[in-house]
Every structure is written in C-alpha cells, then in structure tokens.
Amino acid sequence: xRRSLVLSLASGMLLVAAATAxxxxxxTLKIGAPQPMTGPDAPFGDKFKKAYxxxxxxxxxxxxxxxxxxxxxxxxxxxxxxxxxxxxxxxITQTKVLVLTGGRASGQAVEIASVAQxxxxxxxxxxxxxxxxxxxxxxxxxxxxxxxxxxxxxxNKFITEVPGAMPKSAAVVYDNTVFGKTIANSALTFLKSKNxxxxxxxxxxxxxxDFKPVMTKVKASNPDxxxxxxxxxxxxxxxxxxxxxxxxxxxxxxxxxGGFGVEDLAKELGPQSQNVFSSAAxxxxxxxxxxxxxxxxxxxxxxxxxxEHEVEGYAIIYVLADALRRSSLTGNLDADREAxxxxxxxxxxxxxxxxxxxxxxxxPLGDKYTNQNIYSPDxxxxxxxxxxxxxxxxxxxxxETNYVFPxxxxxx
Amino acid sequence: METFVQSLVSGVLTGSLYAMIGVGLTVVxxxxxxxxxxxxxxxxxxxxxxxxxxxxWRIDPFVSLLLWVPLMFLGGxxxxxxxxxxxxxxxxxxxxxxxxxxxxxxxxxxxxxxxxDYRTIKLPYAITPLRPxxxxxxxxxxxxxxxxxxxxxxxxxxxxxxxxxRAIRATSQNAEAAALMGIDIGRVxxxxxxxxxxxxxxxxxLLGPSLYLYPTVGEILIAKCFxxxxxxxxxxxxxxxxxxxxxxxxxxxxxxxxSVAYKDTIGFVIFLLVxxxxxxxxFGVGKS
Numbered sequence: 001x002r003r004s005l006v007l008s009l010a011s012g013m014l015l016v017a018a019a020t021a022x023x024x025x026x027x028t029l030k031i032g033a034p035q036p037m038t039g040p041d042a043p044f045g046d047k048f049k050k051a052y053x054x055x056x057x058x059x060x061x062x063x064x065x066x067x068x069x070x071x072x073x074x075x076x077x078x079x080x081x082x083x084x085x086x087x088x089x090x091x092i093t094q095t096k097v098l099v100l101t102g103g104r105a106s107g108q109a110v111e112i113a114s115v116a117q118x119x120x121x122x123x124x125x126x127x128x129x130x131x132x133x134x135x136x137x138x139x140x141x142x143x144x145x146x147x148x149x150x151x152x153x154x155x156n157k158f159i160t161e162v163p164g165a166m167p168k169s170a171a172v173v174y175d176n177t178v179f180g181k182t183i184a185n186s187a188l189t190f191l192k193s194k195n196x197x198x199x200x201x202x203x204x205x206x207x208x209x210d211f212k213p214v215m216t217k218v219k220a221s222n223p224d225x226x227x228x229x230x231x232x233x234x235x236x237x238x239x240x241x242x243x244x245x246x247x248x249x250x251x252x253x254x255x256x257x258g259g260f261g262v263e264d265l266a267k268e269l270g271p272q273s274q275n276v277f278s279s280a281a282x283x284x285x286x287x288x289x290x291x292x293x294x295x296x297x298x299x300x301x302x303x304x305x306x307x308e309h310e311v312e313g314y315a316i317i318y319v320l321a322d323a324l325r326r327s328s329l330t331g332n333l334d335a336d337r338e339a340x341x342x343x344x345x346x347x348x349x350x351x352x353x354x355x356x357x358x359x360x361x362x363x364p365l366g367d368k369y370t371n372q373n374i375y376s377p378d379x380x381x382x383x384x385x386x387x388x389x390x391x392x393x394x395x396x397x398x399x400e401t402n403y404v405f406p407x408x409x410x411x412x
Numbered sequence: 413m414e415t416f417v418q419s420l421v422s423g424v425l426t427g428s429l430y431a432m433i434g435v436g437l438t439v440v441x442x443x444x445x446x447x448x449x450x451x452x453x454x455x456x457x458x459x460x461x462x463x464x465x466x467x468x469w470r471i472d473p474f475v476s477l478l479l480w481v482p483l484m485f486l487g488g489x490x491x492x493x494x495x496x497x498x499x500x501x502x503x504x505x506x507x508x509x510x511x512x513x514x515x516x517x518x519x520x521x522x523x524x525x526x527x528x529d530y531r532t533i534k535l536p537y538a539i540t541p542l543r544p545x546x547x548x549x550x551x552x553x554x555x556x557x558x559x560x561x562x563x564x565x566x567x568x569x570x571x572x573x574x575x576x577x578r579a580i581r582a583t584s585q586n587a588e589a590a591a592l593m594g595i596d597i598g599r600v601x602x603x604x605x606x607x608x609x610x611x612x613x614x615x616x617x618l619l620g621p622s623l624y625l626y627p628t629v630g631e632i633l634i635a636k637c638f639x640x641x642x643x644x645x646x647x648x649x650x651x652x653x654x655x656x657x658x659x660x661x662x663x664x665x666x667x668x669x670x671s672v673a674y675k676d677t678i679g680f681v682i683f684l685l686v687x688x689x690x691x692x693x694x695f696g697v698g699k700s
Contacts (some may be wrong), residue, residue, distance in 0.1 A: 038520070038523055038528065038628065039528075039628050040626060040628060040629075042523065042527075042528025042626075042627075043528050043529055045528075046527075173672075202672050202673070203671075203672065203673040204672040204673065204675070205672075205673070205675065205676055207632065208672075208675075209632060210422075210426055210663070210664075212422045212426075212548075212664070213419060213422060213423075213663065213664045213665075213666075213667030213668050213672065213675070214667050214668075216415055216418045216419055216422065216664075216668055217415070217668045219415075220415040233530055234624050237530070237532070238623075238624065245541045245548055245550050246418070246548045247541075247543070247548055264530055268530065268532045268624065270534060270539075271539065272539065
C-alpha cells in the first residue's frame with residue numbers, strides 16, 4: 001500500500017514537471033553544454049559549470065539578451081565519446097537548445113561537432129582543441145580557443161630563442177586520444193625539422209594507473225628533454241610522479257595539455273611539481289586588468305582561483321550572448337539557428353580570454369581551418385611550476401618571472 | 413639489464429596488489445556463485461578510508477589497515493545480510509545485475525559526498541624511492557607488497573587450517589553436500605562475503621598511497637580484476653594470486669619491450685588465449 005502511494009506520488013510529480021517544462025522553456029534562450037559531470041573527468045565538468053553559471057548570472061542580472069534570460073543546460077557525457085554524441089543529439093532535438101558549447105575533451109567534441117553539423121545547430125567550442133574539429137570544413141562549428149597544434153608554439157619559441165635550450169634528444173610520451181596525438185604530432189614535427197633525435201615515441205592508453213614501465217623504458221634512453229602530453233589530470237600527475245620515482249633525469253620536464261595547467265598538479269605532487277613546464281594554449285596575461293578583475297570576481301564567488309578552463313567557459317557565454325543579441329529570433333528553431341550562425345560569422349569582440357573573430361585560415365601544420373578564431377596563435381604561453389604556482393615564463397612579453405632551466409631538482 | 417630487472421620488480425610489486433583484489437573476488441565467486449561487480453567500488457572505499465583517516469586523524473595509511481579491514485568485513489556481512497541474501501535464489505543473472513546496480517550506487521554516493529576531485533595520499537617517506545643497485549623501489553609500494561603477501565598468506569592458512577576455512581572450501585566445492593554435512597551455508601556465505609569485502613578494502617588501503625583516488629576508480633580496477641581471476645580459474649585462490657602477478661609482469665614487460673600502447677592489449681590477448689585453450693583457467697578449477 002505504502003509503496004504504491006509513493007509510486008503514484010512520484011509519477012504525479014513527473015507529470016507536473018512535464019506539463020510545466022515547455023512553458024518555462026519559451027521564456028529563456030537555451031544554450032546546451034555536454035560536459036563530464038561524473039566519471040574521471042568530473043572535476044573539469046564542475047569547472048565549466050561554475051564558469052557558465054557565473055557568466056549567465058551576470059548577463060541575466062543586467063537584463064538578459066534582448067529582454068530574455070539565457071539558460072545554460074549542462075548534460076553529462078561521462079567523458080565517453082559515444083555518449084557525447086547521444087547527449088548532443090538529445091540537447092538539440094528534445095531540449096531544443098538554440099546553440100551548443102562545451103564538450104571538454106577533443107574525443108567528445110569531435111562527436112558533438114558531427115551531430116551539430118548534421119542537425120544544423122551552431123556549436124561554439126570553448127576548450128577542446130584537436131585541429132580536426134575545425135578542419136573538416138563544418139560550417140556549423142566555431143572555435144574560440146587555439147587548436148592543438150598551436151599548444152607547443154610557445155615551447156618551440158623557447159627552445160629556439162633561449163641560447164643552448166635546443167634539445168640534444170627528446171622523449172615524447174602522449175595519450176592515445178585525439179588530443180594527445182594531435183599535440184604530439186605537432187611537437188614531433190617541429191623537433192624533427194630541427195634535427196632533434198627522438199629517442200622515445202610512446203602512446204599510452206588514457207587514464208592509466210601505472211607509468212613506471214614506460215618511464216623505465218624512457219630512462220634507458222636517457223633523453224635530454226622529456227615531453228609529456230596528458231588530457232587527463234590524473235595522467236599528468238602520475239606521469240610526472242613516476243618519471244621522477246624511476247629516476248628519469250632530463251634537462252627539462254615539459255607538459256602539454258589540460259592536465260599540466262591545473263592547480264591539482266601542484267597540490268597533489270607537492271615538491272615533485274617544481275620546475276615542470278606547461279606549454280599551453282592560454283595561461284592568462286597577468287598584466288591584463290580584465291583578467292585580474294575576473295580572477296578576483298571568480299575567487300570571491302567560488303573560493304577558488306580560475307585557470308584556463310574557467311576563463312574559456314566564462315568567455316564563451318559572452319561570445320554566445322553577443323551573437324544572440326545580434327540575431328533576430330522568430331521562435332522557429334531552424335531559422336533561429338541559422339540566424340545565430342550568421343551572427344557568429346560576424347563576431348568581432350574582446351572577452352577576458354582575448355580577442356575573437358572567426359575566420360578561415362591555415363594552421364602551423366597546414367590544416368585548413370573553418371570558423372577558427374583568427375587570433376589563436378597569439379594566445380600560446382609557456383609556463384612553469386615554481387613553488388606550487390604556475391608562472392608564465394615565455395614569451396618574454398608575457399613573462400611573470402624568470403624561467404629555471406636546466407632543471408635543478410634532478411641529478412644528472 | 414637494469415631495465416629488465418626494473419621491469420620485473422615493478423611488475424611483481426604491482427602484481428601482488430592485483431592478486432589481492434583478485435583473491436577477494438574469486439573467494440566470493442567460489443562460495444556463492446556471485447560475480448561481484450561492486451568489488452572495484454569496495455576497493456575504492458578502502459582507498460578513501462585510508463585517505464580520510466590520514467587527513468582527519470593523521471593515521472598512517474598502512475596502520476589504518478587495523479581499522480578498515482574489520483570495518484569492511486562487518487560492512488560486507490551487512491551488505492550480504494540485508495541486500496544480497498534475498499536476491500541470491502533469483503539466479504546468477506539477477507545477482508550480476510544487482511551487484512552492477514550496487515556498484516553504481518556506491519560510486520555515485522561517493523561522488524555525491526566526496527566530489528569528483530582527484531586526491532592522493534601524501535606521505536613524506538613516499539617522495540624518494542629506495543634505490544638498491546640502481547633499481548627504483550617506491551617505499552609505499554614495497555610496504556604494500558609485504559603487507560599484501562602477509563594478508564594473502566594469512567588468508568591461505570585460514571582457509572587451509574581452520575574449521576570455518578574448511579567449511580568455506582567445502583561450500584565452494586559442493587554447497588548441497590556441505591549443507592547435508594551440517595554446515596550452515598547461509599552463515600558461511602555471510603562470512604565469505606565479509607571476507608571478500610575485507611580483502612577489497614585492504615587492497616584499497618594498500619593501493620591508496622601509490623595511486624590517485626576518485627569515486628569511479630573502481631571501473632578500471634574491476635576490468636583488470638576479471639582478467640586476473642579468469643586467468644587463474646574463477647574460484648581458485650592460488651589461481652588469482654598467480655593471475656595477478658602474471659598480469660603485473662605482462663603489463664610491465666610488455667610496456668617496455670613491446671609498446672605502452674599495447675600494454676592492455678597484451679593482457680587481454682593472453683586472457684583470450686587462456687579462455688580458448690584452457691577455458692577453466694590456468695589452475696583448472698573454474699567451471700564454465
């Protein structure tokens with residue numbers, strides 16, 4: 001008896017929810033964002049959720065977009081590529097969002113991009129970086145952040161411009177995701193063009209629990225530089241930890257990718273993070289007052305200092321709001337999505353992330369980009385973990401402090 | 413040569429922990445014919461146990477075994493008594509689905525209460541590894557190896573020498589006959605599930621300082637776990653130990669001499685070969 005009462009109550013509530021949902025929906029401009037809210041990448045989903053939330057609140061507090069409030073709807077893809085496609089399709093066809101963003105990692109974003117292209121819905125990428133996302137000629141896909149092959153640019157500048165920094169040999173260890181392979185390919189192409197011998201070229205399965213075997217192999221070839229690519233923070237932490245435990249002793253440990261640029265690396269590794277480089281698409285320009293103000297605002301609200309991911313998530317909502325403001329929406333989904341796409345093509349603004357204008361151009365490896373932010377190459381920065389803080393060290397114009405090179409924590 | 417010895421050492425150290433996770437799963441299967449999909453999540457609980465007792469009460473994770481092993485034993489018995497017992501007569505498919513649900517429940521409760529943040533147990537003595545003859549031996553992993561060996565040996569003696577151990581083995585061989593001989597198989601099942609959970613918890617506590625932890629880490633562990641127990645033969649304790657060490661060695665040597673990219677592939681290829689040519693496992697006690 002009691003059970004059936006509970007059941008009927010529950011189904012009754014579902015009915016009420018279903019009946020009220022469409023009415024609420026018409027009043028807001030819906031932005032869909034597939035993100036990993038559970039699973040190994042959950043901390044990243046949370047970063048974007050906070051960033052989107054803050055931007056949407058600010059915009060809505062100032063009256064929203066043309067009198068309507070914007071609403072960011074996050075759906076969980078658990079960092080699984082196949083699920084990302086399902087979730088994107090659900091957001092487009094059932095939740096009826098006007099535009100998509102998010103995705104978190106390249107593997108998932110590639111899937112979302114294909115769905116968005118097929119269902120003619122604009123997808124504005126905020127963080128996933130594999131070149132392929134904007135080099136397939138998809139006219140419905142846009143990207144604000146730099147591509148993977150741009151990530152190593154600051155590192156390339158560093159080894160070219162700093163006297164004696166050109167590696168005598170290099171070991172490259174990367175994860176077998178779309179992201180890992182893109183970045184490794186870009187770094188390898190540059191090193192080979194400078195005739196640097198590649199002593200290890202190793203792809204590992206993403207989310208590995210044990211890197212001691214691969215580091216044993218790397219140690220045997222005694223590289224001058226150790227380059228590590230990790231999309232997952234856990235991989236970045238363990239790669240560094242196990243390399244140091246096994247006793248790999250290069251002149252520089254260089255990390256590429258999300259995992260090496262987040263606070264967790266220093267928090268979990270402690271002194272083992274000292275002097276590890278992170279060549280990233282964006283590390284923030286400390287001399288920029290807009291970035292400083294955003295950092296403070298974010299810290300006041302959530303009690304954590306934002307980094308690349310939060311800045312990207314926050315900025316993308318402003319890019320979308322700007323495009324929504326410039327498009328005349330009729331209530332016909334197909335026509336509205338096309339209007340937003342046209343508006344995005346004319347985007348020309350500055351966010352806390354930097355300048356943005358979408359265009360078609362060729363990347364450092366010759367990929368032909370469609371709707372890729374034309375200012376991307378200016379964004380790459382080389383940073384270094386020093387006493388638990390990630391400090392920009394190269395190019396000189398963006399440097400916060402002097403670099404430490406060669407690494408003085410390892411015995412060679 | 414140094415590279416080879418290093419790979420052997422890393423392989424055996426990691427393998428001993430794999431073995432311990434495998435033994436817990438295999439004991440439960442042997443007695444109750446339950447494939448416990450929540451086993452990886454019980455390991456995760458052990459890891460968090462070690463983490464929290466270290467952070468909150470400054471207890472060394474290896475000392476915290478004394479606290480968490482009995483607690484996990486008790487917890488396992490309670491899970492059996494109040495959640496599993498009534499579902500067992502429903503057959504193997506039902507218990508499989510049930511433990512899969514249990515796994516999701518535990519992982520998501522952990523996600524809910526402890527967030528998805530990655531955590532590591534930071535021990536001052538874990539930073540610099542021992543380097544006998546130039547071979548790197550991380551101290552937490554070496555300690556875990558010694559304790560895992562001791563616990564596995566204790567379990568072995570318990571099963572071989574005590575009355576309750578004999579009752580467990582008898583039930584494992586033939587539950588009906590055991591019941592006819594006056595063994596309370598309900599009680600044996602409860603103790604066995606407690607034992608399996610305690611082993612999972614102990615493995616978690618020992619793994620904690622060497623890995624990072626997050627609520628869904630169980631997923632990775634359970635996949636390895638199945639390879640281990642099937643390699644050795646489902647239900648065989650000695651088989652799970654051999655399977656665990658074999659998998660550790662294969663992964664370690666495979667990564668160095670073939671390629672890291674194929675590390676997991678090699679493990680699964682051996683797994684398939686064993687299934688093909690020795691379907692009852694290397695130790696030949698498993699039942700199809």
